[in-house]
Amino acid sequence: MSNIIKIKRGLDIKLAGAPEKESEDLPLASSYGIKPTDFPGITPKVVSKVDTKVKAGTPLFYDKYNPEVVFTSPVSGKVSAIHRGERRRILEFVIEPDGNNEFETFVKDKPENLDRETIKENILKSGCWPFIRQRPFNITAKPEVVPRDIFITTFDSAPLTADFNFIVKDDFSAFQTGVNALLKLTDGDVYLGIKAGDSSNPFINTANVKKYEFSGPHPAGNAGIQINKIKPVNKGDVVWTLNAADVIIIGRLFETGTFNPLRVIALSGSEVKHPKYFRTLLGTKVSEVLKDRLKDNGKKKRIISGNVLSGVKISEKEYIGFYDTTVTVIPEGDKPEFFGWAKPGFGKFSISRTFFSWLNPDKEFVLDTNIHGGERPFIVTGEMEKVFPMDIYPMQLLKAIIIKDLDLMEELGIYEVAEEDFALCEVINTSKIEIQRIVREGFEFAIKELG
Amino acid sequence: MKGLEKYFEKIKPNFEKGGKYEKWGSVFESFETFLFVPAKTAPVRGAHIRDAMDTKRLMSVVVIALIPSLLFGMWNVGYQHFLSVGQDAGFWQNFSYGFVKVMPLVLVSYIAGLGTEFVFVYLKKKEIEEGFLVSGLLIPLILPVDIPLWMVAVATVLAVIFGKEVFGGTGMNVFNPALLARAFLFFGYAKKMSGDKVWIAGLEKGQNVVDGFSGATPLSQFAGTTKEQLADGGFRIIDGLHDNVISAYDMFMGWIPGSIGETSTLMILIGAAILLYTGVASWKIMLSGFLGASALGLLLNALPDGLNPYFELPFYYHLVSGGLAFGIVFMATDPVTSAQTEKGKWIYGFLIGVLIIIIRVFNPGYPEGTMLAILLMNAFAPLIDHYIIRANVKKRMKRIKVNAA
Numbered sequence: 001m002s003n004i005i006k007i008k009r010g011l012d013i014k015l016a017g018a019p020e021k022e023s024e025d026l027p028l029a030s031s032y033g034i035k036p037t038d039f040p041g042i043t044p045k046v047v048s049k050v051d052t053k054v055k056a057g058t059p060l061f062y063d064k065y066n067p068e069v070v071f072t073s074p075v076s077g078k079v080s081a082i083h084r085g086e087r088r089r090i091l092e093f094v095i096e097p098d099g100n101n102e103f104e105t106f107v108k109d110k111p112e113n114l115d116r117e118t119i120k121e122n123i124l125k126s127g128c129w130p131f132i133r134q135r136p137f138n139i140t141a142k143p144e145v146v147p148r149d150i151f152i153t154t155f156d157s158a159p160l161t162a163d164f165n166f167i168v169k170d171d172f173s174a175f176q177t178g179v180n181a182l183l184k185l186t187d188g189d190v191y192l193g194i195k196a197g198d199s200s201n202p203f204i205n206t207a208n209v210k211k212y213e214f215s216g217p218h219p220a221g222n223a224g225i226q227i228n229k230i231k232p233v234n235k236g237d238v239v240w241t242l243n244a245a246d247v248i249i250i251g252r253l254f255e256t257g258t259f260n261p262l263r264v265i266a267l268s269g270s271e272v273k274h275p276k277y278f279r280t281l282l283g284t285k286v287s288e289v290l291k292d293r294l295k296d297n298g299k300k301k302r303i304i305s306g307n308v309l310s311g312v313k314i315s316e317k318e319y320i321g322f323y324d325t326t327v328t329v330i331p332e333g334d335k336p337e338f339f340g341w342a343k344p345g346f347g348k349f350s351i352s353r354t355f356f357s358w359l360n361p362d363k364e365f366v367l368d369t370n371i372h373g374g375e376r377p378f379i380v381t382g383e384m385e386k387v388f389p390m391d392i393y394p395m396q397l398l399k400a401i402i403i404k405d406l407d408l409m410e411e412l413g414i415y416e417v418a419e420e421d422f423a424l425c426e427v428i429n430t431s432k433i434e435i436q437r438i439v440r441e442g443f444e445f446a447i448k449e450l451g
Numbered sequence: 452m453k454g455l456e457k458y459f460e461k462i463k464p465n466f467e468k469g470g471k472y473e474k475w476g477s478v479f480e481s482f483e484t485f486l487f488v489p490a491k492t493a494p495v496r497g498a499h500i501r502d503a504m505d506t507k508r509l510m511s512v513v514v515i516a517l518i519p520s521l522l523f524g525m526w527n528v529g530y531q532h533f534l535s536v537g538q539d540a541g542f543w544q545n546f547s548y549g550f551v552k553v554m555p556l557v558l559v560s561y562i563a564g565l566g567t568e569f570v571f572v573y574l575k576k577k578e579i580e581e582g583f584l585v586s587g588l589l590i591p592l593i594l595p596v597d598i599p600l601w602m603v604a605v606a607t608v609l610a611v612i613f614g615k616e617v618f619g620g621t622g623m624n625v626f627n628p629a630l631l632a633r634a635f636l637f638f639g640y641a642k643k644m645s646g647d648k649v650w651i652a653g654l655e656k657g658q659n660v661v662d663g664f665s666g667a668t669p670l671s672q673f674a675g676t677t678k679e680q681l682a683d684g685g686f687r688i689i690d691g692l693h694d695n696v697i698s699a700y701d702m703f704m705g706w707i708p709g710s711i712g713e714t715s716t717l718m719i720l721i722g723a724a725i726l727l728y729t730g731v732a733s734w735k736i737m738l739s740g741f742l743g744a745s746a747l748g749l750l751l752n753a754l755p756d757g758l759n760p761y762f763e764l765p766f767y768y769h770l771v772s773g774g775l776a777f778g779i780v781f782m783a784t785d786p787v788t789s790a791q792t793e794k795g796k797w798i799y800g801f802l803i804g805v806l807i808i809i810i811r812v813f814n815p816g817y818p819e820g821t822m823l824a825i826l827l828m829n830a831f832a833p834l835i836d837h838y839i840i841r842a843n844v845k846k847r848m849k850r851i852k853v854n855a856a
Contacts (some may be wrong), residue, residue, distance in 0.1 A: 013500070075706035234851045302492075304499055313495045329497065333492050336456060340488030341507035350585055352730040354512050355503055369492040373505025374484055374578055377622030380509065381791040382733060393792060411844040426498040430509055431622070436497045 004196050006227045007216030009389040011424050015159045015308065015330075016364040019266040019435040021166050022278035029096050032283040033319030034060055034073050035092045040440065041131055041139040042069070044090045052079045057104030057126055057259035060093045068143050072127025074261045074282045076102040085300060092319065093341060095283075108257025111181035119184050123250060126259040130322065131246035135224070135233045137443040138241075138418035147240040149188035149231060152179065154203040155195040155214075157221030158307040158423070161327040162266035164244045165195075165202055166277065171248045172202055178251030182242070183208055193226035203244065219311075219389065224421040228390045233416045245325045249282075265320065267293065269308075269329040270366040271301045287316040289327060302369050307424035310436060333370025336375040341373065351386065351428045376431040387424035392416065394425055398435060401442035406449050414442060459483055477572045481579035495854050506621075510584040512731045513644035516722035517588050517781065521557075523718040524711040525549035528596050531708055537661040552652050553711055556591035556603055563604040564590070567611040571620070580837045582621030582628070583611065584786075589629035589781060592712025593774060593822075594636070595649040602640055606632040606698040606716065627788045630822050637822065645818075647671060652710035669697055670773045670811065670818040673705075673764055681760045702771040713777040716770070736800035740779035743804025744769055751812060761812045775807055778821035788829040794796045795835040803828045 012055055028225050038042040043064040048054055054077060073079075077097035106407045107114065107122045114122075124143060132141040154164050168175050183190050188209050194203045196213035196319070204211070214220040217319040223241035233239055242250075249261050261282035265337040268275040271294055278289055286303060294301060304311035305321040308328050312321060320327060337343075345355030349365045357363070384394040400408035418435040426435035465471045466479035468495040483489075485507075491501045529545030529552075540548070564587045572579045590607055610632035615624045636643045648655045654666045665673075669688045688697040697707060705715025711713025713719075726732035756763065769775060783789060783803050790799035803824050810820025817823065 005576065015500075101675055232850060234847070236851070302499065308499045310497065311499065313493075313499065328499075334486035334490045336490045338456070340503075341505055342511060345503055349500070350502050350504045352502075352504050354508050354729045354731065367500040370488070370500050371491050371493055371501045372488055372503045373507065374489060374491075374499055376506050376580060379506060379582075379622045379787055381786045381789070382793055382796070386792055391843065391846070393840055394625065395841060396836075411847065412840070413847060423498050427500060428502045428504075430502070430504050432501065432505065434494055434497055437494065440496075 004213045004215065006059065007214060007220040007389045009386055010217035011387045012217040012218055013159045013269065013349065014364045016343050017269040017272055017275045019162065019275040019277055023264060023279055024249045026278050026280040028099060028286045029280065029288040031080065031285050032095045032097065032281060032324065033092045033285065034071055034283050035319060036061065036349060038322040039140050046082065048079050050079050050082055054079060054095060055102040055104045055212065057106065066143060067138060068124050069129050070124065070127055071130060073260055098345060102332065103258035103260065106253060106257050111184060111254050116184050119181050120437050122253065126253050128250045128253055128259065128313050131244055131250060132240050135227065135239050135241060136415035137141060137447060141240050143239050143330050147186050148237045150167060150186050150190045150240045151193065151223050152190065152242050152244060152247055153193045153220045153221055153223050153225050153226060154280055157218035158309045159269040160326065160328050161307045162264065162277065167264040168202055168248065174248045174251035175244060176206060177254050178247035179206060179209055181250055181254055187409065191230055219421060219424060222421055224416060224418045225389055228416055235410060263325060264290065266326045268326060271295050271299065271329040271331060283319050283321065286314060286318055286320055290316065292334055294329060300334065301329050302332045304328040308412060309427060312421040331368040333368030346392060371432050373432050375433060378431055380430045383428055383430065384425040387428060390416065394422065398438055401438050404445055408436050409442060414446060455488065457792060468665050477576045477578055478569060481572055484578060506581045508579040509731060512729050513585045513726065514588055516725040517592065519718040519721045520592060520712040520715060521588065523705055523715045524592060525553045527706060527714055528652055528711060529708055535651050535654055535661065535664050535666065536659040548674050552596050553591065555600055556594065557588065559600045559603045560590040563585040563607040564611050567608050571616050578845045580621035586629045590632045593633050593642065593710050595644065596654055596711055597649055598643050602643065604638055606635040609635050622787055624787055626826055627785050629784050630782055630826055633822055639754045639790050666708050669702055673761060674815065674818045681763060699768055699771055703794050710774060713774040716776045719776045719780050733796050735796040736784045736789055737779055739797045739800030740783055740804040741770060743801035744775060747805045747808040769808055773819045774821040778825050779803065782825050788832065790832040790835045792836050792839040795839045798835050799828055799832055
């Protein structure tokens with residue numbers, strides 16, 4: 001009964017270091033962190049000060065402009081530090097676990113038996129709310145809005161990312177419960193974007209939702225592309241997006257009455273000895289996942305919370321991001337290369353055939369973080385369109401953002417996109433422009449102007 | 452290369468803020484990034500891996516694609532010259548004569564252009580943009596061989612300043628800088644840019660030239676064909692010695708008079724193959740350009756006989772003569788000055804093809820229309836894009852109305 005949508009334009013970058021389908025349970029970490037910086041657009045107000053004892057599900061902070069939206073501790077213990085950056089901006093809450101496994105208690109019932117308000121309140125109070133993000137602007141959903149529809153992505157098509165089919169394996173009932181809860185929050189439908197071509201895909205069995213199968217290269221798995229193909233966001237529309245891994249945590253809330261953010265995280269990348277999955281909690285200190293698991297090859301490494309296309313570079317001391325189910329480690333590319341632009345380039349990755357690596361199309365690349373050139377104005381045209389499968393003119397939209405023309409941004413479709421939808425454009429851009437940063441700045445500008 | 456790297460590291464502080472030669476920082480940087488792809492890594496947020504392609508690579512691929520035309524052009528300069536003086540010359544004699552004639556043009560163009568660019572690098576405090584690497588080679592290839600060097604220098608400097616830098620540099624310009632340089636010369640020094648004498652080295656001076664030798668290009672011969680000649684046996688395009696008929700094959704191979712790099716369609720197609728296979732140039736513009744020219748050529752062929760002898764010229768003669776192929780392959784596809792939307796590229800290319808033929812056939816003043824056609828379409832490219840993008844906007848707005856209804 002599901003519909004198949006073929007994505008034609010896009011790009012799968014073959015990288016070395018995909019995770020093996022095996023998982024290992026990690027012991028309790030020495031500390032966990034929640035980073036307000038993971039939630040663009042919110043202004044954190046502290047609830048639990050340093051040294052406060054917290055249970056899993058105890059509020060740490062809330063959003064100044066939407067006080068119902070609280071952000072809770074993933075584990076029981078105490079707040080050991082609140083790190084601040086410039087102008088006292090809060091960077092992270094650090095929680096030291098006490099091993100007592102205490103949980104705050106929330107409503108425990110089948111969502112079918114609950115009404116919209118109760119479900120909403122339960123999700124808000126437990127700290128599950130931030131899992132829900134809205135289009136336009138890809139920010140934490142506003143609780144007072146009833147969304148037109150809700151879109152759940154059940155696969156991540158970016159390179160080296162966690163396979164949600166593997167993550168959901170033991171938690172399918174929690175996933176279905178989460179879907180049932182979300183169903184009550186919209187007057188429209190809940191849509192599921194499923195990876196096509198696999199009859200054993202567990203998500204095919206999800207009930208009560210509209211299912212669409214997607215085939216083709218990345219970004220086929222992005223919510224933005226799926227919405228654009230299923231039912232595009234128009235001016236005035238608000239839709240919500242979630243990924244399957246987060247829906248599981250929401251489902252678990254209703255099944256157990258607790259905020260229990262167990263996560264299955266993929267550790268991948270060319271610098272990892274044995275890329276595979278780990279069971280841990282949300283916000284784990286990344287060093288506990290990396291411990292003795294990186295290659296000892298003397299290369300300087302970059303740790304990315306998230307995937308190589310739109311993740312965040314973090315240090316060993318930092319914590320895995322709120323939404324991230326993948327940690328990728330690749331070499332840093334901080335070495336100059338003599339006449340690099342003039343070499344044949346047998347091992348270099350390029351969407352163009354200007355390097356001789358096209359001779360070997362099946363090669364798995366080990367790519368570093370060098371951007372391979374200096375920043376220039378937009379020069380090449382038509383390259384972004386090759387990897388941007390929406391009916392939107394990407395370069396023209398970016399230019400509208402750069403000149404801060406809100407009407408033009410609106411006309412060209414800014415409500416439909418997220419930074420991640422532009423990730424491949426940034427990867428292949430000949431002029432080395434920081435495209436995802438421009439998109440984010442466009443969102444910030446539009447939010448400010450629209451009030 | 453470690454030594455060189457260390458040397459650059461050592462002298463770098465002098466050029467950084469507060470250093471002795473701070474003002475020359477951007478100039479230093481331009482040289483440094485030419486020698487070394489910089490160590491700059493991806494930002495904290497954003498894409499952490501990047502395509503190895505950059506503008507330097509992009510431009511160097513175009514330069515490589517131009518080399519077959521350049522080398523053939525050198526040979527042809529020699530070949531045409533020795534033909535005009537009635538001497539039998541071997542391959543190497545032809546080539547070395549052409550090499551000596553063409554190299555100064557290339558050098559003057561690069562030195563004048565890059566010199567001007569560096570002045571702007573110094574003034575704007577911005578790293579050099581690579582666009583001129585291509586323009587600097589295009590300029591000599593679209594000029595007649597006997598053009599005085601100082602004219603090339605003047606035109607190049609003017610083109611870089613008024614064609615590019617006043618708009619903000621590569622990526623911001625409206626017109627193709629190389630074509631602008633040619634246009635400056637064409638309108639400013641018309642005598643050196645048109646007629647029957649300028650296309651062959653030494654012909655103007657006339658020393659040792661064989662009696663009765665004409666240096667007319669096939670295009671000017673097409674334009675000059677009268678009804679009587681046509682009735683007398685069709686188009687007879689002849690080489691300078693009045694005995695050999697120039698066939699479409701000769702024009703395709705390129706041993707005919709013309710601007711240095713434009714004569715050999717074959718060499719241009721080799722360049723086109725490089726550009727298309729590497730994905731550097733738009734196949735849509737190239738294809739639609741040739742289609743546009745063929746379409747109008749065929750249309751003119753289909754008109755009743757007797758209107759204008761030029762209408763009768765088989766359409767494929769248009770494709771292999773003059774600068775049409777060179778213009779469509781190397782100049783129309785300039786991503787900055789062409790249409791930027793994919794649909795727009797079809798229209799843009801097609802109209803260039805059509806306009807070239809219109810100017811050639813209907814304008815008795817200019818035998819060749821490629822330069823003017825491309826410059827004109829450069830000006831219209833933003834308009835084409837505008838309508839394409841408005842159509843997209845309209846579609847989006849309509850979606851709202853459908854939903855509301």
